[in-house]
Amino acid sequence: MDKKRAIISVYDKTGVEELGRRLLALGYELVSTGGTYRTLVNAGLDVTYISDVTGFPEILGGRVKTLHPNVHGGILAKRSLPEHRAELEEAGIKPVDLVAVNLYPFQTTVAKPEVTMAEALENIDIGGPTMIRAAAKNFPEVIVLVNPAKYGEVCTQLEAAGDLSYSDRLSLAQEAFAHTAQYDAAIQDYLWKEQDQEGFPPQLLLAYEKAQELRYGENPHQKAQFYREAGLTRTGLLNAKQLHGKELSFNNINDANAALEILAEFTEPAAVCVKHTNPCGVAVGEDIETAYTRAYAGDPVSIFGGIVALNREVDKATATKLHEIFLEIILAPKFSPEALEILTQKKNLRLLEVDLANVNATVDFKKVVGGLLVQEADKLLLEEANLQPVTEQQPSPELLADLLFAWKVVKHVKSNAIVVAKGGRTLGIGAGQMNRIDPTHYALNAAGAEVKGAVLASDAFFPMPDVVQACAEKGIAAIIQPGGSIRDEDSIQEANKAGIAMLFTGIRHFKH
Numbered sequence: 001m002d003k004k005r006a007i008i009s010v011y012d013k014t015g016v017e018e019l020g021r022r023l024l025a026l027g028y029e030l031v032s033t034g035g036t037y038r039t040l041v042n043a044g045l046d047v048t049y050i051s052d053v054t055g056f057p058e059i060l061g062g063r064v065k066t067l068h069p070n071v072h073g074g075i076l077a078k079r080s081l082p083e084h085r086a087e088l089e090e091a092g093i094k095p096v097d098l099v100a101v102n103l104y105p106f107q108t109t110v111a112k113p114e115v116t117m118a119e120a121l122e123n124i125d126i127g128g129p130t131m132i133r134a135a136a137k138n139f140p141e142v143i144v145l146v147n148p149a150k151y152g153e154v155c156t157q158l159e160a161a162g163d164l165s166y167s168d169r170l171s172l173a174q175e176a177f178a179h180t181a182q183y184d185a186a187i188q189d190y191l192w193k194e195q196d197q198e199g200f201p202p203q204l205l206l207a208y209e210k211a212q213e214l215r216y217g218e219n220p221h222q223k224a225q226f227y228r229e230a231g232l233t234r235t236g237l238l239n240a241k242q243l244h245g246k247e248l249s250f251n252n253i254n255d256a257n258a259a260l261e262i263l264a265e266f267t268e269p270a271a272v273c274v275k276h277t278n279p280c281g282v283a284v285g286e287d288i289e290t291a292y293t294r295a296y297a298g299d300p301v302s303i304f305g306g307i308v309a310l311n312r313e314v315d316k317a318t319a320t321k322l323h324e325i326f327l328e329i330i331l332a333p334k335f336s337p338e339a340l341e342i343l344t345q346k347k348n349l350r351l352l353e354v355d356l357a358n359v360n361a362t363v364d365f366k367k368v369v370g371g372l373l374v375q376e377a378d379k380l381l382l383e384e385a386n387l388q389p390v391t392e393q394q395p396s397p398e399l400l401a402d403l404l405f406a407w408k409v410v411k412h413v414k415s416n417a418i419v420v421a422k423g424g425r426t427l428g429i430g431a432g433q434m435n436r437i438d439p440t441h442y443a444l445n446a447a448g449a450e451v452k453g454a455v456l457a458s459d460a461f462f463p464m465p466d467v468v469q470a471c472a473e474k475g476i477a478a479i480i481q482p483g484g485s486i487r488d489e490d491s492i493q494e495a496n497k498a499g500i501a502m503l504f505t506g507i508r509h510f511k512h
Contacts, residue, residue, distance in 0.1 A: 005074065006098040008040070009033040009050075009066065009128065011105060014148040017043040019100060022155040028098065033065055034058070053094075066127040075099060075134040079141055099135035100145040103128045103183055107230075110190045117194060124187055129180045139173035140166065146179040182207035182230045200374060211238060217250045224250045235358040236260055243335065244343065245350030252307070252350065256329055258412065259309035260359040263331075265408040266311060271295035275306040278432070282409045283425030288312035292321060294425040299446065307331070311356055314339040380507055382407060388483070388504040390492050395478045395501040399455055403480040403503060406457035411509040415459055418443040418467075420476070422454035436460070440467045444474045453477045459509040461485040465494040472498035482508045
């Protein structure tokens with residue numbers, strides 16, 4: 001019986017020597033190319049060079065070496081068809097039974113800041129994807145391997161049974177096509193960006209790989225997974241190191257991401273408390289303990305079972321206060337040993353150490369039935385120079401600082417959104433209502449006795465003067481809102497009557 005043939009041509013040499021040894025022991029003939037050939041030969045393995053199969057030397061600096069009928073005829077032939085077997089015999093082509101290929105590191109190459117177009121093009125693999133796709137197309141007869149982590153498993157099955165099951169072959173083929181699709185997506189993305197065009201590409205190709213299996217989704221009856229962008233991107237929660245606690249859930253990840261996005265608005269010591277993706281308390285302070293204490297005071301009821309994100313190291317004093325309540329997750333750039341000793345006493349509390357340098361998204365996706373909504377992430381910064389005073393009363397420097405603080409927070413609250421703040425901390429947050437006056441009443445009432453002299457931020461304009469009237473009744477000192485309503489003048493007049501300073505931003509921050 002003729003030996004089976006395996007073609008091995010890999011950029012990532014992980015495990016390739018062991019793969020070669022085990023295939024040789026199983027009676028395979030090894031065929032290889034370039035660097036892979038040298039690696040296997042240096043390991044003392046018996047390997048046939050690809051040119052001895054094609055009868056043609058590698059040309060064009062290695063650009064053409066496997067693109068030959070002797071290679072692809074052997075991969076694509078259906079041995080179950082007599083006419084295919086006859087054609088192979090007539091042409092002197094030997095069937096290929098296994099293809100192990102992975103590709104030039106295109107994503108690694110283009111991630112380098114100084115990369116040139118010429119270098120990027122040289123790292124676009126042609127022969128590799130062609131062999132992978134050919135083998136995956138003919139998976140009932142050809143085993144295709146693109147993942148070094150699968151080498152051992154496949155060899156073990158071949159050693160035990162002499163072959164793979166149909167379902168295992170199918171699984172490897174699916175992985176192979178996913179591998180080439182991801183590769184092509186990275187190439188088209190790079191070429192689109194290199195054109196320096198504005199807007200979005202005419203075809204949107206997204207490549208994601210599984211990061212984590214989740215117990216369930218938003219509710220226990222919903223299955224869920226956590227995927228990360230394929231390639232080198234490791235930002236936000238994907239670069240987090242879990243130091244303690246049980247596995248993250250779907251809702252945990254969603255809420256934690258919301259907390260990080262809010263935290264990214266601040267450079268001074270800041271604490272963010274989140275519940276169901278909405279902030280329930282946000283504050284800044286001279287140190288992280290003060291910031292957390294003030295954020296907690298913003299809504300000590302809603303924080304129960306929530307998430308706290310901090311942008312400074314968690315010290316012993318802060319950890320002692322965090323330990324006093326039930327929390328799902330605490331995120332911070334670092335935890336002191338004393339803080340870890342305190343917080344790890346709660347076995348289920350998740351502690352995540354996360355790099356806050358890369359938490360801002362550049363693109364926002366929303367799934368709809370049969371399609372995908374894509375927009376730039378809401379990263380627009382508000383400069384004080386762009387603020388438009390529209391009332392007779394002008395805000396003091398202290399009020400202006402509070403207005404800008406409240407504006408940073410309201411941007412991250414589900415619409416319709418209202419934030420009441422004072423002294424660099426939130427007092428009341430109204431979120432996600434179908435009109436603007438209901439969240440206003442909620443936020444004002446939540447502020448309690450401290451509402452007098454506080455400021456109010458709204459994510460969108462006031463269609464009626466009722467919000468300003470409610471602010472006047474509670475003693476709000478200043479308001480920040482986008483403006484742009486056909487009834488702006490009504491709100492301005494109400495503010496003037498009450499002696500409230502009001503600023504327009506010209507920027508709306510809807511978050512649906």
